Amino acid sequence: MTDGAPGTDGATYAWAPTEPAKRKNRSGLWIGIPAGATAVALIAASLVLIAPGASVAGVQIGGLTAGAAAQAISSRLADTTITVDSPAGAVTVTGAELGATVDAAALADKAFSDNPMWKPAAWFPEGTGVSVQIDAAEAAAALSAKAPGAYRAPVDATLAYDAGSQAYVTTPAQPGEGIDTAAVTAALQSAFDAGTPATTVEATLVPVDAAVSTEEADAAVASLNGILDSAGFYIGDERTVPVDRATAASWLTVTPDGKGDFAISADESAIAAAVQGLPAAVNRAAVNADVIVDTGGEVIKTLTEGQTGRTLGDTGSVAAAFAKQLADGNGRYALDVAETAFDTTKTERRIDVNLSAQTTTLWQNGQVYRSYTISSGAGDHATHTGEFRIGWKTEMQDMGCVPGYDYCTKDVPWVAYFNGDEGFHGTYWHNNFGTPMSHGCINMTIPQAKELYDWAYRGTEVSVHY
Structure with a gap:
């Protein structure tokens, strides 16, 4: 019944309000939230932090992230102080001034990988050592700035083109002198390993090498002189248009970087001027060959060498391409040409000697070129038959006139031997041609x-027969 509603007896009744529902007690939940959140945060932190007790070269990195650990390692190295006692007095330098470095990021990453906080078994590991590197140039600069009396600067090797010898030459490096950076490096390494922020070391004066050595300059000179030796425009292996050494050197600029490298560059515009003259030097008509052959077609004498004709191709990109080649140390530029073959x-x-007819006939291309009446060897000195070739020739010679010969004929002209001491020659002591008269010669x-x-x-063939 609704509150205040009339009853069946005419009276009005009032109901007591409904007892409110009992509220749940959540105080325990609110009390537990901070503790739970802390636990979650600790678990999350353990996933990115390095285990307690971890160290690198005396630097405690436990409980740090890898990034913070890398920073701590680098900072400790940079702040480590070395007091150097040298013949020039005592100087103090820091790791930062010496250009000291370690791969701190890699070390920190490895420390976390090997010893994460979430892995209790990895807590309190043994410390990790590390190799310290020093920038030699920075170290030398720092030490020389603080103790200038201890230093004599080295002199770098240089190179230059010598017009007299038409070659590049080296001026050797000269060593300097300075505080022994190896001893300083060892002291810094020892202090860093021990976790000591400062240390002292005695260092002597030692030779200081030049940044550019003689050997490095010599290597560059060898490359440059190799360019001068071969510079030119080539067709195949032929240096068709040579570039003289002085001109090639004038195209080149050599720029040292102060660390031993010598960069080469070439003047494209100067090369372009030379390219303009290439057509006149390269283009030519074919020249036909003219040769003498035997009956088998083998060449026994070349009267005119054959020469291919050639026409130079497009030269629009030659200067730029050659400049790039020269910068790479290559002085041989291959030209693009179209060639025309020669005929x-x-x-x-061949020569035919007929002893029966006492004739000598010169045959050329199957036709009689000349035919002569001759006198061959007589009696016991008859000319030998057979197939021979012309060998030694001489314009004049004494025949016989030595022990073992029963004759001596002076100044015999135009001698062409074909079989030992048998040959053709001129005769001034008789005119009885057509009759055997000689000691075996024709x-x-x-x-x-x-x-x-x-x-x-x-090499000309000689056939002697009856």
């Missing part, structure tokens, strides 16, 4: 012998 004219020559008139001498090259 070869072959002339076949006697001819002097003009005929001269003609044969000039016509028959070494």
